Amino acid sequence: MANQDKRATSRREFFANLFMGGGLFMAAVTFLRDLWLYLYPDLGRRRYTKYMVAKTRDIPVGKARRLLVGRVPLYVVHLEDGFRVFSGICTHLGCLVKWEDARQRFYCPCHKGIFAPDGSVVGGPPPRPLDEYRVSIENELVFITIEQRQGRWS
Ligand code: FES
CATH class of the missing domain: 2.102.10.10 (Rieske [2Fe-2S] iron-sulphur domain)
Incomplete structure (x- = not known):
């Protein structure tokens, strides 16, 4: 029983870490993309x-x-x-x-x-x-x- 609880908790932790890590990753990618566009605006393509x-x-x-x-x-x-x-x-x-x-x-x-x-x-x-x-x-x-x-x- 205790082993099952431990497994359930670890599954919950796994998904929490997965979503938190995914969210942080997407936030970092978006931030870097916007920083790149700010530093190097694309003025050439008209x-x-x-x-x-x-x-x-x-x-x-x-x-x-x-x-x-x-x-x-x-x-x-x-x-x-x-x-x-x-x-x-x-x-x-x-x-x-x-x-x-x-x-x-x-x-x-x-x-x-x-x-x-x-x-x-x-x-x-x-x-x-x-x-x-x-x-x-x-x-x-x-x-x-x-x-x-x-x-x-x-
Ligand atoms: S003078 Fe005000 S909108 Fe034209």
Whole structure:
């Protein structure tokens, strides 16, 4: 009887040690992985995706067109010096901005933020200009290039 109790106890101890050791091992592996990512961030692996966003002849000078790329609202603006593409999300608290043709500006109705056609802040609380995308023109088509980072374990 005493021998059986001793065996049961040792089995219990065995499993307790196994789970504790496994948990400590997994915690150590996770910690070392995060430490490695902190010390050596993976900045080299980037993927670029190119999207066609407009035909040049469809947007006259001084006009803008709103569109969605995925779920991201964008504005393609045709300025005197060429095409620019801006995010349609206000840099203050993330409301959607509107292009106002008559006033030649972006307007955010949430807190009356105002952006110039080049995306710079003209009035209101936005702390910085609208986010801008890299634009290229090929064969009378307007393209933007979006950079996407890929994590080491993604
Ligand atoms: S969210 Fe646009 S001004 Fe506040």
